Amino acid sequence: MSKALRYLAAARPAAATSLLTFYKESVQALDDKTRCLIQIVTKVSVGTERGLRQYAPKALKAGASKEEILDAVLMAFPAAGLNKVLDAIQVLRDLDLVPEVEGDQKQALPDSVLGNVEDFPLQKMTCVAYGDGNLIVYRASEQNVKVWQSRCPHAKTSLCEGVDHGQQVECRVHNWVFDLESGACTEPDPQGKPGLFPVSVVVEDGLVRVA
Ligand code: FES
Incomplete structure (x- = not known):
């Protein structure tokens, strides 16, 4: 109400x-x-x-x-x-409630440096403004950096507003939990639930760059 x-x-x-x-x-x-x-x-x-x-x-x-x-x-x-x-x-x-159009996301994202790899703390999520929204950067180990779109694959909201559990982030809307190294939904009952949307990046010359 x-x-x-x-x-x-x-x-x-x-x-x-x-x-x-x-x-x-x-x-x-x-x-x-x-x-x-x-x-x-x-x-x-x-x-x-x-x-x-x-x-x-x-x-x-x-x-x-x-x-x-x-x-x-x-x-x-x-x-x-x-x-x-x-x-x-x-x-x-x-809100990710209309169908994706192939290639659309790629065109919307400019090639860009997200930051110095050392700027991202180990095993902790960091949100970085990028394009029209945010990306979640998770540095699993020294040179192993995972980047995800911040929008929750369930229905809406930015996971940057979620609860940071270190290697996992919990959406505040319906409390789905996502593993930031694999991108998979881990709770509740992950069966058949979509994972995070990956963003491919490279680490070169100490910089994390969208590929
Ligand atoms: S919108 Fe994130 S769990 Fe439902």
């Missing part, structure tokens, strides 16, 4: 109860996935980023694919217009 709705529930309990009952009881025939996809269409149409951030992960959780989420955004086009659709796509790209 949003803070505003919580306020309304305290300030106008009868009205808030009726409103919440309406939301709960009015939609009977649609399954969760369809409901969330329709919510995406409406959120894009009215241009509410907060609503989109709320319902797109719910749609994924309810079984929608990233392709279906993209289709829902495009369904809003006649009502929303191009700008709102493009804004929504940017939000969903940041």
